[in-house]
Amino acid sequence: EDQVTQSPEALRLQEGESSSLNCSYTVSGLRGLFWYRQDPGKGPEFLFTLYSAGEEKEKERLKATLTKKESFLHITAPKPEDSATYLCAVPSNDYKLSFGAGTTVTVRA
Amino acid sequence: KAGVTQTPRYLIKTRGQQVTLSCSPISGHRSVSWYQQTPGQGLQFLFEYFSETQRNKGNFPGRFSGRQFSNSRSEMNVSTLELGDSALYLCASSPTGLSPEAFFGQGTRLTVV
Numbered sequence: 001e002d003q004v005t006q007s008p009e010a011l012r013l014q015e016g017e018s019s020s021l022n023c024s025y026t027v028s029g030l031r032g033l034f035w036y037r038q039d040p041g042k043g044p045e046f047l048f049t050l051y052s053a054g055e056e057k058e059k060e061r062l063k064a065t066l067t068k069k070e071s072f073l074h075i076t077a078p079k080p081e082d083s084a085t086y087l088c089a090v091p092s093n094d095y096k097l098s099f100g101a102g103t104t105v106t107v108r109a
Numbered sequence: 110k111a112g113v114t115q116t117p118r119y120l121i122k123t124r125g126q127q128v129t130l131s132c133s134p135i136s137g138h139r140s141v142s143w144y145q146q147t148p149g150q151g152l153q154f155l156f157e158y159f160s161e162t163q164r165n166k167g168n169f170p171g172r173f174s175g176r177q178f179s180n181s182r183s184e185m186n187v188s189t190l191e192l193g194d195s196a197l198y199l200c201a202s203s204p205t206g207l208s209p210e211a212f213f214g215q216g217t218r219l220t221v222v
Contacts, residue, residue: 043201096157
């Protein structure tokens with residue numbers, strides 16, 4: 001069964017203090033790796049899809065990268081509005097997503 | 110383009126009751142998936158429907174069931190509610206279920222008392 005592990009569980013950053021979140025995975029065959037952002041009380045919002053090792057995607061202050069065993073979400077010069085829980089997930093070949101537990105990021109002004 | 114709509118947003122039920130949650134996917138999307146999110150277990154897959162057929166079911170008891178209608182709208186039902194069923198229930202839609210992105214609704218917050 002696919003397994004996804006995220007670290008750290010929580011991250012407290014000062015505004016402007018860059019950092020990275022980790023997502024390691026064990027899958028029988030990678031069909032992509034997804035990153036989502038979730039705000040309290042809301043559904044996850046899709047951010048990125050990565051398909052192959054070495055691939056990178058960027059959106060504003062976020063950059064996602066992928067290796068053969070893990071993915072990183074880099075947050076550059078974060079702002080308070082970047083505070084959220086960031087989830088990574090891998091899809092299976094039977095139409096389900098396996099999610100990590102998430103990293104809750106808090107950015108203080 | 111309207112997003113995924115889930116109703117109701119909040120629900121309080123008593124143990125032993127049953128509940129039905131509704132999900133309207135993005136127009137043109139034929140795959141609807143349901144997930145349960147709790148603080149302890151995170152996001153857990155419940156089931157996925159495509160063109161009114163259930164293609165996969167997660168490891169949940171038979172009290173959890175669902176269906177999909179010809180217009181792709183989906184419902185999930187939980188019978189004989191237990192306190193542990195309190196959770197945020199999320200619905201996600203995608204064109205075929207094999208698409209890279211799944212778009213989630215805001216969820217239904219179910220509280221069982």
